[in-house]
Amino acid sequence: MAQGLTNLTQTDIGEGTILIFPWAYSSITQGTWALSVTTTYIHNYIYYNSSNAIGDQIDYKLILSAGDYTIALYGYQAATLGAVNLSLDSVIFGTIDFYGAEAHGAWNVGFNVLTTGIHTLSVTTKLGHGGNNNVFAYFFLIRRIK
Amino acid sequence: MQGYSAGLFTPKVGEGHISIWPWHYSAVIQGTWAFTLQASALWYGYLDNTSSTQNDQLDYKVYLDIGTYSLAFVGIRNTNRAILTFLIDTVSIGTIDLYGALSYAYLYPQITNIAITTRGIKTLSVKAATRNASATAWYTGLEAISLYRTA
Numbered sequence: 001m002a003q004g005l006t007n008l009t010q011t012d013i014g015e016g017t018i019l020i021f022p023w024a025y026s027s028i029t030q031g032t033w034a035l036s037v038t039t040t041y042i043h044n045y046i047y048y049n050s051s052n053a054i055g056d057q058i059d060y061k062l063i064l065s066a067g068d069y070t071i072a073l074y075g076y077q078a079a080t081l082g083a084v085n086l087s088l089d090s091v092i093f094g095t096i097d098f099y100g101a102e103a104h105g106a107w108n109v110g111f112n113v114l115t116t117g118i119h120t121l122s123v124t125t126k127l128g129h130g131g132n133n134n135v136f137a138y139f140f141l142i143r144r145i146k
Numbered sequence: 147m148q149g150y151s152a153g154l155f156t157p158k159v160g161e162g163h164i165s166i167w168p169w170h171y172s173a174v175i176q177g178t179w180a181f182t183l184q185a186s187a188l189w190y191g192y193l194d195n196t197s198s199t200q201n202d203q204l205d206y207k208v209y210l211d212i213g214t215y216s217l218a219f220v221g222i223r224n225t226n227r228a229i230l231t232f233l234i235d236t237v238s239i240g241t242i243d244l245y246g247a248l249s250y251a252y253l254y255p256q257i258t259n260i261a262i263t264t265r266g267i268k269t270l271s272v273k274a275a276t277r278n279a280s281a282t283a284w285y286t287g288l289e290a291i292s293l294y295r296t297a
Contacts, residue, residue: 021220
């Protein structure tokens with residue numbers, strides 16, 4: 001009789017909680033993205049698209065198992081800021097609008113991963129209120145929720 | 147036949163995106179390392195080798211799968227800073243020269259195309275192995291290290 005584990009076809013991979021410093025990108029598809037130390041911000045810095053254009057995009061590679069996730073973008077809201085589309089492998093799954101009264105915090109968006117493997121998370125600026133295109137970020141936190 | 151045997155499946159291990167605060171090291175190989183408050187740095191401070199000696203070194207344990215990785219680093223840049231050599235399991239994966247005009251939060255160009263050919267727990271080392279010919283000391287100044295898979 002065979003001994004040991006049975007019916008194994010594929011081990012699970014990926015991470016349940018992923019902290020991403022925003023400058024640790026795999027590619028910049030459009031724009032100039034810069035790190036700036038600013039004492040008025042949480043953690044003493046911001047990372048942002050200094051090019052301030054619609055379609056500015058930065059990409060991150062992630063290893064994700066199939067499942068349900070939430071991404072929290074920790075950043076800054078102000079009347080001078082724009083909005084972003086969030087996409088996974090070029091499919092938009094959410095939009096965050098950073099226009100509003102000045103505030104620091106986390107913006108959460110849920111998304112689903114259908115296939116286990118390496119995926120590309122993209123953050124792309126879109127036209128915001130008043131024609132603003134800048135976005136500021138401190139870091140991203142991705143959490144598997146199911 | 148059932149069971150765990152070679153070829154039945156390929157075990158996958160490791161992390162795809164690793165963000166390291168430098169003071170979370172697994173070992174101090176050489177030197178005295180201390181957190182220094184600095185209002186113009188990330189996190190309002192940085193980790194520095196106050197010993198300022200050649201080959202001062204910190205190690206970090208990372209869990210990697212086979213693949214291609216990049217490394218991003220934020221730290222101090224100044225004329226009294228060393229050249230950092232990054233190593234995985236004692237093999238250099240690249241260097242970053244910290245010599246230059248003063249910046250307390252300098253985002254250096256990434257080290258790319260780091261090939262990992264075996265999976266498992268690796269030792270990522272940060273070592274002040276060399277320095278620019280014009281540098282006056284062996285200080286480092288570490289603020290953030292990211293190691294992440296790109297392919």
